Amino acid sequence: MGVSERRERERQARREAVLAAARSVLLERGMRNTTTKEIAERCELSEATLFFYFKNKDEILLSLIFESIDFWKEGLEKLAKAGLDAGPLLDAVWQFHEKVYVEHPTYFVISVYFAQPQMLESISDEVKDEIALRSGENFRRLANLLEQVSTVAPGRILADTIWSAFLGLTISNTSRVNLGYGKAEAGTKTRAQVLEVLKSGLIAEKSP
Amino acid sequence: MGVSERRERERQARREAVLAAARSVLLERGMRNTTTKEIAERCELSEATLFFYFKNKDEILLSLIFESIDFWKEGLEKLAKAGLDAGPLLDAVWQFHEKVYVEHPTYFVISVYFAQPQMLESISDEVKDEIALRSGENFRRLANLLEQVSTVAPGRILADTIWSAFLGLTISNTSRVNLGYGKAEAGTKTRAQVLEVLKSGLIAEKSP
Amino acid sequence: MGVSERRERERQARREAVLAAARSVLLERGMRNTTTKEIAERCELSEATLFFYFKNKDEILLSLIFESIDFWKEGLEKLAKAGLDAGPLLDAVWQFHEKVYVEHPTYFVISVYFAQPQMLESISDEVKDEIALRSGENFRRLANLLEQVSTVAPGRILADTIWSAFLGLTISNTSRVNLGYGKAEAGTKTRAQVLEVLKSGLIAEKSP
Amino acid sequence: MGVSERRERERQARREAVLAAARSVLLERGMRNTTTKEIAERCELSEATLFFYFKNKDEILLSLIFESIDFWKEGLEKLAKAGLDAGPLLDAVWQFHEKVYVEHPTYFVISVYFAQPQMLESISDEVKDEIALRSGENFRRLANLLEQVSTVAPGRILADTIWSAFLGLTISNTSRVNLGYGKAEAGTKTRAQVLEVLKSGLIAEKSP
DNA sequence: GATGAATGAGCATTCATTCAT
DNA sequence: CATGAATGAATGCTCATTCAT
Known part of the structure; x- marks a missing residue:
């Protein structure tokens, strides 16, 4: 029994080594240029071994999202327990997005x-469903958290607003960096300012 | 004279046929699976002919963005001339994003x-610079347009907010559709609600 | 009639323009990288027009040899008339090789x-036969010329010796240049020294 | 242990099989028509497998020269040890050229x-330099060997003379065969006669 | 378990050549 | 005469995946 336990532990460790390698390749090369060859090189395994631990290349890449989902889950649960007011809560939620972006950019x-x-x-549909289920749970966690923030819209809309704005901002900033104008750091500042816009409101703020 | 004119017209038509084919393949198959072979099949030309009209595959794909950039430019100039007030302007700007999404989803x-x-x-750096220049011009057009909308942030931040939120929402929605929950149409509704959030403001609306 | 004459003259001029272009491409790019596209560009004609004047690409390239063959013929006939003694004759023959190398390196x-x-x-066999015939004539011209130089071997062997040594030396030298050691000019000097070796053998043998 | 040894042996054998195939294609089809497809067919491997053993096509072709260089090296070292006199040495050197031509015509x-x-x-420059170095060593071996043969010229000139004459003769002969006059065997005889010409010059000069 | 070896299917791109105009 | 347009057939090379050992 001890043997099979150890085996299982080792197996898990290997899987994680592969995922760590995949993560670094994905970040550096992008989806188009991420190859199994390079993943194998980085975790010092043969390409063939990769297919012992994962069904195919896409399964490796998609498995990265489960790690991120867990990270989100923990963070959102912690936020839920904090019992913050609207303003600080939005700050904290946004800051958590930043944290994910820094620590799990692959997400x-x-x-x-x-x-x-x-x-x-x-x-396989099972994996697909599991992704849908678990990321859906996180989305609902965020929506519930934001339900109390505003009367202007339901929590799920606020959740969509915040997540989408943040995602869009990271893409815009990366594009600018790739095109040669704008720097990676500038993104952080822009995102902080956008948060202020979201928080304070656009027109409402203007009229009174 | 008529001959060379007609030739030029036909040439332009062929180029556009290639671009139309590229656009449809890109939408259906995604960047990873967009092949010159399939583009050629869809515009009923041989692969070799593609390279008579475009230097390489990436030039085909990139030419798609120039079309979109022009489309943006025209739309934004029209909006600038309309001289709308804050609320209607934001509506019009968002609606224009929707229009681009429907008519030029490739953008x-x-x-x-x-x-x-x-x-x-x-x-080549020249092309890169031209993309940066022309998309930057559009960004500035949008920023100038939004400058008058709110005192809470400069126009460029509002421009970033709106564009990024919209971009992020389209990605989120597509992901949901791909994962099997949510429908494409749902996205339009969600986006309309997010616009309301952006317009009315989040917290400002709540506190008084 | 004047018209058809002019036409023929123009046709010949165009052919020569193509050949001049082909020659320069062949020298710069080598056989492997000589393309009809580049030949067409250099003579400012369309690729299609090339095939109006020549049956196919190889015919263009091979037609270059006819020019060279004529050049050889004239040179050898002049040498034959000069009536030189062994030593000066060998010098003159070698020098003529150098001249061909400088003026018609494509040969x-x-x-x-x-x-x-x-x-x-x-x-086509006809072209092949004509090349064989005319270059064979030149070879015989050279052999006859050298017949009188030495008793050690028949003229045709001397002709082979000299031509082959010279050809081999040009190849060796070019290889060295390409590999990054040795310079183009060094070849001329080496060839002069090799001539001395050949002369010392051929002529020395004759006099005693 | 035996396993990895056997693997290494098999690997080497496969590489050599590829090289043997490449050699035969190169000889039959010439550089212009040597394709990876045909090399693969001849060694009964897939094209992809070729690239498992060699980085690219040129590396396959270049590896052929390293084999030849080694062959030259051994032959020249053996000749150096033989301690032959001028006449027999020249005979032996020429005969060795013939041997290379028969056994390693690809050289x-x-x-x-x-x-x-x-x-x-x-x-890569490294490979280029190694070729220059190792073929240069062989050239120097030959030059040193010939230094004693004649006072008429330094060894390196004699080396150039002999190598270039031989190389030129093989080319001339092949051209004649391709053009349809002259036979492959005729070349051997011609080369023997040219050797006599070279000998009569080089050695005669030495004795008096 | 792990991997060296092998490959089918595919990829973007090139090139000599043809043909309608 | 000249050419823009078009293409079939290759070409060298890549990549995810399989399998015997």
Whole structure:
């Protein structure tokens, strides 16, 4: 029994080594240029071994999202317990997005990945459903959290607003960096200012 | 004289046929699965002929963004001339985003494309600079337009907020559709609600 | 009639323009990288027009040898008339090789071309025979010229010795230049020294 | 242990099988028509497998020259130890050229290859330098060997003379065969006669 | 478990050549 | 005469995946 336990532990460790490698390749090379060859090189395994731990390349990439989902879950649960007021709560939620972006940037990369056509065709429905289920749970956690913030819209709309704005901002900023104008750091500042816009409101603020 | 004119017209028509084909493939298959072979099939030309009209595959894909940039430019100039008040202006701006999304969805796809690492390596600096210049002009057009809307933030931040929120929402919605929950139409409704959030403000609305 | 004459003259002029272009491409790019596209660009004609004046690409390249063959013929006939003694004759023959190398370097390139397998398959037997005939005539001219130089070997062997040594030396020298050691000019000096070696053998033998 | 040894042996055998295939294609089809497809067919491997053993096509072709260089090295070292007199030495050197031509005809083909413009552009400087170094060593071996043969010229000139004459003769002969006059065997006889010409010059000069 | 070896299917791109105008 | 347009057939090379050991 001890043996099979150890085996399972080792197996898990190997899987995580593969995922760590995949994460670093994905960040550096992007989805188009992420190859199994390079993932294998980085975790010092043979390409063939990758397919012992994962069904195919897309399953490796998609498994990265489960890690991120867990990270989100923990963070959102902690926020729920904090019992913050509207203003500080929005600050904290936004700051948590920033934290995810810094510590799990792949989460944003993969989110975009999911929006690509045909990208989920090679994945079994079970995995697909699990992703839908678990990311849906997180979305509902965020929506519930934001329900109390504003009367202007239901929590799920606020959740969509915040997540989408943040995601969009990271993409815009990266594009600017790639095109040669704007720097990575500028994004943080812009995002802080956008948060202020979201918080204070646009027109309401203007009229009175 | 008539001959060379007609030739030029036909040439332009063919180029546009290639671009139309590229656009449809890009939408259906995504960047990863967009092949020159399929583009050629859809415009009923041989692969070789593609390279008679465009230098390489990336030039085809990039030419799509120039079309979109022009479309943006015209729309934004029209909006600038309309001389709308804050509320109607925001409505009109958002509605124009919707219009672009419906008529030029590739613009959003390619925007994401630009955020991919190493994606611009095969492109000459001149083209890169031109994209930066012309999309930057559009950004400034939007920023100037929004300058008068609110005192809470400069126009460029509002421009970033709106564009990024919209972009993020389209990605989120597409992801949901791909994952099997949510429908494409739902996105339009959600976006309308997010616009209300942005317009009325979040907290400001709540406290008084 | 004047018209058809002028036409013929113009046709010949165009052919020569193509050949001049082909020559310069062949020298710069080598056989492997000589393309009809580049030949067309250099003579400012369309690729299609090339095929109006020549049957196919190889015919263009091979036609270059006829120019060279004529050049050889004239030079050798002049040498034959000069009535030189052994020593000066060998000097003059060698110097004529140098002249061909400077003014018609393609002759050497194409000579190598002929030694490539399958290189003559696309050519009609008539053309092949004409090349064989006319270059054979030149060879015999050179052999006859050298017949009197030495008793050690028949003229045709001397002709082979000299031509082959010279050809081999040009190849060796070019290889060295390409590999990054040795300079183009060094070849001339080496060839002069090799001539001395050849002379000392051929002539020394004759006098005693 | 036995396993990895056997693997290494098999790997080497496969590489050599690829090289043997490449050699035969190169000889039959010439550089212009040597394709990876045909090399793969001849060694009964898939094209993809070729690239498992070699980085690219040029690396396959270049590896052929290293084999030849080693062959030259051994032959020249053996000749150096033989301690022959001028006449027999020249005979032996020439005969060794013949041996290389019969057993490693690709060496001559590739030598010509090196003289082509732009042919070495796809090769790393390290490999280029190694070729220059190792073929230069062989040249010096030959030059040293010939230093004692004649007072008429330094060894390196004699080396150039002999190598270039031989190379030129093989090219001339092949051209004649390709053009349809002259036979392959005739070349051997001609070369023997040219050797006599060279000998009569080089050695005669020494004795008096 | 792990991997060296192998590959089918595919990829963007090139090129000599043809043909309607 | 000249050419813009078009293409079939290759070409070198990549990549995710499989399998015997």
